[in-house]
Amino acid sequence: MNTVVSKFRVTNGRRRMSTAADIFAGRTRTRAKPAKNILPVPTYGGRHIVTMLPGIGSGPKMMEYVKEVFKAAYVPIDFEIIDINIEKEDQINFALSSMIRNGVGIKGHIPVLADTSSNVTFRSHLDLFVYLVHCKSYPNIRSRVQDLDVVVFRQNTEGEYAMLEHESKAGMVESLKIITKDNTERFARWAFEFAMAEGRKKVTVVHKANIMKLSDGLFLKTVLDVAKEYPEIEVNDLIVDNCCMQLVSRPHSFDVILTPNLYGNVITSIICGLIGGPGLMSGQNYGDSSAVFEVASRHISFDDEKYVNPVAMINAGIDMLTYLKKDAHASIIRNAVYNTLVHDKIHTPDIGGANTGSEMMEAIKSNIRQELKSADISTF
Amino acid sequence: MSVIARNVNRLALQAMCSSVRSIHCTTANPNPTSGLEERPDARTTCTLIPGDGVGPELMHSVQEVFKASGIPVDFEAYFFSEVNPTLSAPLDVVANSINKNRVCLKGILASPDYSHTGELQTLNMKLRNALDLYANVVHVKSLPGIKCRHDNIDCVIIREQTEGEYSALEHEGVKGVVECLKIVTAKKSLRIAKFAFDYATKNQRKKVTAVHKANIMKLGDGLFLKSCEDMAKLYPKIEFEKMIVDNCTMQMVSKPQQFDVMVTPNLYGNIVDNLACGLVGGAGVVAGASYSANAVVFEPGARHTYSEAVGKNIANPTAMLLAASKMLRHINLPVYGDMLRNAVEKVLRDGKVRTKDIGGQSSTQEFTYAVIHNLEMPKAAQAAVAR
Numbered sequence: 001m002n003t004v005v006s007k008f009r010v011t012n013g014r015r016r017m018s019t020a021a022d023i024f025a026g027r028t029r030t031r032a033k034p035a036k037n038i039l040p041v042p043t044y045g046g047r048h049i050v051t052m053l054p055g056i057g058s059g060p061k062m063m064e065y066v067k068e069v070f071k072a073a074y075v076p077i078d079f080e081i082i083d084i085n086i087e088k089e090d091q092i093n094f095a096l097s098s099m100i101r102n103g104v105g106i107k108g109h110i111p112v113l114a115d116t117s118s119n120v121t122f123r124s125h126l127d128l129f130v131y132l133v134h135c136k137s138y139p140n141i142r143s144r145v146q147d148l149d150v151v152v153f154r155q156n157t158e159g160e161y162a163m164l165e166h167e168s169k170a171g172m173v174e175s176l177k178i179i180t181k182d183n184t185e186r187f188a189r190w191a192f193e194f195a196m197a198e199g200r201k202k203v204t205v206v207h208k209a210n211i212m213k214l215s216d217g218l219f220l221k222t223v224l225d226v227a228k229e230y231p232e233i234e235v236n237d238l239i240v241d242n243c244c245m246q247l248v249s250r251p252h253s254f255d256v257i258l259t260p261n262l263y264g265n266v267i268t269s270i271i272c273g274l275i276g277g278p279g280l281m282s283g284q285n286y287g288d289s290s291a292v293f294e295v296a297s298r299h300i301s302f303d304d305e306k307y308v309n310p311v312a313m314i315n316a317g318i319d320m321l322t323y324l325k326k327d328a329h330a331s332i333i334r335n336a337v338y339n340t341l342v343h344d345k346i347h348t349p350d351i352g353g354a355n356t357g358s359e360m361m362e363a364i365k366s367n368i369r370q371e372l373k374s375a376d377i378s379t380f
Numbered sequence: 381m382s383v384i385a386r387n388v389n390r391l392a393l394q395a396m397c398s399s400v401r402s403i404h405c406t407t408a409n410p411n412p413t414s415g416l417e418e419r420p421d422a423r424t425t426c427t428l429i430p431g432d433g434v435g436p437e438l439m440h441s442v443q444e445v446f447k448a449s450g451i452p453v454d455f456e457a458y459f460f461s462e463v464n465p466t467l468s469a470p471l472d473v474v475a476n477s478i479n480k481n482r483v484c485l486k487g488i489l490a491s492p493d494y495s496h497t498g499e500l501q502t503l504n505m506k507l508r509n510a511l512d513l514y515a516n517v518v519h520v521k522s523l524p525g526i527k528c529r530h531d532n533i534d535c536v537i538i539r540e541q542t543e544g545e546y547s548a549l550e551h552e553g554v555k556g557v558v559e560c561l562k563i564v565t566a567k568k569s570l571r572i573a574k575f576a577f578d579y580a581t582k583n584q585r586k587k588v589t590a591v592h593k594a595n596i597m598k599l600g601d602g603l604f605l606k607s608c609e610d611m612a613k614l615y616p617k618i619e620f621e622k623m624i625v626d627n628c629t630m631q632m633v634s635k636p637q638q639f640d641v642m643v644t645p646n647l648y649g650n651i652v653d654n655l656a657c658g659l660v661g662g663a664g665v666v667a668g669a670s671y672s673a674n675a676v677v678f679e680p681g682a683r684h685t686y687s688e689a690v691g692k693n694i695a696n697p698t699a700m701l702l703a704a705s706k707m708l709r710h711i712n713l714p715v716y717g718d719m720l721r722n723a724v725e726k727v728l729r730d731g732k733v734r735t736k737d738i739g740g741q742s743s744t745q746e747f748t749y750a751v752i753h754n755l756e757m758p759k760a761a762q763a764a765v766a767r
Contacts, residue, residue: 039614040571042578044515045669045676045710046482049578074712078582094616101574101614378482379422380711 039289042102046380048324051098051105052079059108061305062295062313065361066106069314072365073336073372074379075321075329084110084118092118096125105292106320108313120163122292123156128285129183130190131156133268133296134319137275140342142352145251145274151200152257152271153191154264155219156285158183161261179215179260181222188226188258190286195233195256202255203227205237206263219260244270272297279309279350282316284323293320306356309348311337314364328377336367424711427477428455431487432463433685434695434744439487441697441748442704445723448752451708451716456481462503463490471503475510478675485707486679487700490687500548511672514542514568515575516649518668518681520656523698525728526665526738533660535639538579539649540572541670546646564600564645569607575671576608576643577615587619587640588612591628591648604645629655650683657682664696664737667703669710676710678703693743696735698724701751723754 042049054060063081070077080102082095092110099105099122110118122128131154137147164176195203205223209216220237227235238246240263246253247270259267272281278297285292295312314337321330340346346363347353430436439457446453456477458469478484491502507513516539522531549561573590580588590608594601605622612620623631625648631638632655644652657666666681680699689695701724708717727733733750734740742750 040567040574041673042574043673044575044578045671046674049582080581097614097616101578379424380483 047076051102052081053107055108055110057109058308065310066317072368126290128287130286135271141276143276159261184222188223192230202234206243206259332371423452427484428457429460429486432490433687435487438700482675484677490685513670513672515671526661536641538576544646569604573608573611580641589642590622591644665698678707726754
C-alpha cells in the first residue's frame, strides 16, 4: 500500500496541485485544467472586474450595501452586474460565462430554476471544490456562544450533491453519493495549506465512516493521508452526529473542521446559529481558477427589507478583497464593521437590536471615513 | 567640456522645462484642503513625462489648467527622451515612479530613424516592456466644432503593443538580406483579446472587430485571429467580426461609423490609430491610454512630436487636455474630469479660439486660457466645496 501511495504522490504530488497558498499568491497549478484554459486575469490599470449576481430576495438590497461600502473605501473594483430572476432563465448561462471570464464573483440568493439548483450548477461548472466559512464571533452581540473562532471547510462539488437521483422502479428512488480520491485529496491539501498559512493548530475531520464504510471511509483515509504531510497540525476525526453534539456543548474545542458536502452544510448552519445568526457570516467558494463569495447561510430572515442585516454580504466583500490582495482596503472595511457592531452597538433586529440596515450602513460608512484618516491607501 | 558644448541647446531647453521638472503644487485653489465629497482631502501623485517636440509646451498648458481649477493632483516630472540622451532620466527611475504612482501623463517620445548604438529597441518600446504596458486604447470620437469629412465617429481602437513587429528582432544573416521577426504568442493574443472584450463589456459596447492579415500571414496573424475567436465565445452578448487590415483601412475612410471596438496586433493598430485620428481632426485632438495590469499611462492618441512647431506656441493642447481628463476619471475624480472635458468641448464648439491645425489662428496659450475661462464646477461639486 505504501508504495502505491508514494507512487501516486510522485505523479500527483503537491507541486502540481494548486493550493490555498498558490491561489492567495495569484498562482494556479492544476492537473484538471490545462494551462491554456486559464484565462488572463481581468485587472487593468489596477482595477479589477468582478461579476456581481444580486439574485432575488434580500440579494439586491445587500448588493447595494456592498457597492456603497466599496465606494466609501475607494475600492478599485468594477462590477459586471447580471440580473437573474425567474423570467430570465437564459441569464444563468450568461452569468456562468461571466464568472468564467472574470474569475471572481460575488452573489446573492440565486433562484432555483427548472429541475436543477443553479447554485450547484455554478459550483460544478466552475469546479469550486472548496467551500469555507470562517466563523468568528463578535463581542457584544447577543448569541448563545461567545468568543468562537472556527473555520469550516466543506467539499463542494461531489458527495450527496452529485445530482444523481433516479427512480428506476416506481416507488423506489436511488440517490448516489460520489466520493473520489482525486477531489478529496486536492480539497484536503487546499485546506491544510490554508490552515498552515493561517497558523491554525488542529484539524477535525468529520465523517460517518462507521456506516458508509466505503464512501466516507475513502474520504477519511484520503484526508488522513494528506495530513501526514503536515505534521505540525494536530488531526483528529469525529463522527458527524457526535460532532454536532460537541459543537453545541463544547464549541471551543474546535479549530478547523473538514467535512464532505452535506455534513458541511449542516455544521455551518449550526455554528452560524450559535454565534449570532446568518446575518453575520460569509462563505467563500474556491476552485483552481475562480472564486465566488456569498453569505454563509441563505436563511436570512427579515420581515421588512429595510431591516436586512448588511454585515454578511459586506463580510463576503471583505473576503473577496483579501482574495484579490487588497489587504489595506479589506482591513479598513473589516475594522469599520467591527467598530459598528462592537463599539457603536448598531444592531439590526436579527442580532437583537432595533436599527435598520441603512442606519447600520451610515455607521459603517462613517467608521470607514474615520479609518481612512489614518490609512495610507491609494484612492483609485 | 565638449559634452557641455554639444548640449548648449539642450541646456537651454532644460531651462525651459525647469518649471516642468519641479514638483508643482496648486496654490490657486482658495480652499486647498477641500476637494469634492468623494475625496475629502487626499491628493494624488501622477508621474509626468513631457516628451519631445511640443510635449513640454502642451504639459505646461495642462498644468496651467490644473492650477487654475485647484485639481488635487501633484505631478512628479521626469524629462525622458531618446533624442536627448544626456538629459534624459534613466529608464528604471521613470519606470519605478510609474509603478509607484500607478498613473502617468506622458507626451510623445521621438524615435530617431537610425540608431547610434546599434540598439534596435526604441525608448518607447523599452518603457512599454519595462512596465508591460500591453494594451493601447484610443477612443476616436468626433468632436464638436471640428469640421471633418465624417461625422458621428465613435470607435475604440485597442492595440497590442508589446510584441508583433515591434519585437526589435532584426538581423542581416547574409549581406543584403535582412530578416525581421514578427512574434505572435497565444498568451499575449488572448490577453489583448480579453482586454478588448472586457473593455466592450464595461463600456456597454456592442461589437468587437478583430483586424488581421491572416490570409497572408496564416500562422502569425492566424494565431492572433484564433485567440480572438476563442475569446469571443465567452462573450455571447457582444457581436464579433473579423476584417482584413487592408479592407479595414478602406472601410475606415469610407464608412467609419460602422466600427465600434477594434482589436489589432501591433503594427496594424499603429496605422489604424493614426488613420482614425486623421478622420476626426488630426494628432492634436485625440487622447489615448496604455494599460498594464497595475498602471495606466495617458498620452495623445496619435504619436507625433510636431517638432516643427517647437517654441512657436501654435500646437493644439486638446489631445493632452483630454488625456488629462481621462486620467482624472481614472483616479476617482470624475467630477473634475468631466469639468475639464466640458470646458474643452465648449471652447471647440464655440469656435472662437482655434489653433492652426483646426483652421484657426490662435496660439496654444490663448486656447489654454479659453479653456480655463470655460471651466465650470458642477453644482454638486460647488456645494461640496462650500461645505
